[in-house]
Amino acid sequence: MPAPPPMRFVTRSERSELDSARDPKTRLRATVSLAEGHLQRAETFTTDKKFEEAAAELGEYLGLIGDMRSFIATLTPDKGSTRDIYRHFEISVRLHIPRLAVLRRDTPANYSINIKDAEEYIKDTREEALDSFYGHSVLREPEPEKKSEGPKDPPGGIKHP
Numbered sequence: 001m002p003a004p005p006p007m008r009f010v011t012r013s014e015r016s017e018l019d020s021a022r023d024p025k026t027r028l029r030a031t032v033s034l035a036e037g038h039l040q041r042a043e044t045f046t047t048d049k050k051f052e053e054a055a056a057e058l059g060e061y062l063g064l065i066g067d068m069r070s071f072i073a074t075l076t077p078d079k080g081s082t083r084d085i086y087r088h089f090e091i092s093v094r095l096h097i098p099r100l101a102v103l104r105r106d107t108p109a110n111y112s113i114n115i116k117d118a119e120e121y122i123k124d125t126r127e128e129a130l131d132s133f134y135g136h137s138v139l140r141e142p143e144p145e146k147k148s149e150g151p152k153d154p155p156g157g158i159k160h161p
Contacts, residue, residue, distance in 0.1 A: 003051070003111045006059030010067050014060075018067070024075060024085050028068065032092045035064040039099060046103055051111045054103075062118055065093065069125055083132055090129035093122050 010018070014034055021027035038061035045054035068089060075082045097119060104115040 002109075002113045003055060005114050005117065006055045006062065008059050008063040008066055010063045011060065014064065024072070024081070025088075027071065028085055028088055028092075031064050031068045031071075032089075035061050035068075036096075038064065039096060043099065043103055046106050051107060054107070055111060055114060058114065058118055062121060065122065065125060069128065072129075077132065086129040086132040090126050093125055093129075097122055097126075 018027055018030055021030055038057045042054045042057035042061065045057060072085055072089065100115055100119045104112045107115055
């Protein structure tokens with residue numbers, strides 16, 4: 001039976017530290033620093049075979065990353081400074097994916113599902129950050145039309161033997 005997913009949250013002390021940040025760049029640095037601390041503690045707990053504590057640290061890590069995603073989403077998307085914040089955020093979380101993969105390999109199967117979900121969340125975060133560079137100018141390819149699988153009836157509905 002898989003372990004329950006970790007609760008994603010930001011503690012009150014971390015929230016007050018993040019809210020006291022003067023500008024988005026300072027908030028990004030503080031968020032990444034706190035998140036890396038939680039990830040480091042999760043790695044330590046995993047090494048010590050304390051998987052419940054590691055899951056709790058993973059939840060706090062994901063809470064901070066989610067908080068930063070929602071904070072950046074409130075910024076004006078067309079400004080160059082917002083794209084810089086997204087760029088720095090993407091560069092920071094890019095380094096976390098291999099660390100999460102190692103963490104998943106060292107974790108029992110019932111806990112590793114949650115770490116796999118965390119990896120997917122971080123990949124989605126990177127994708128969101130990279131998409132901010134393209135804005136509205138990227139054109140998507142239309143999906144190819146499906147061909148009918150059966151033979152077509154001849155015109156007029158008359159079938160020849």
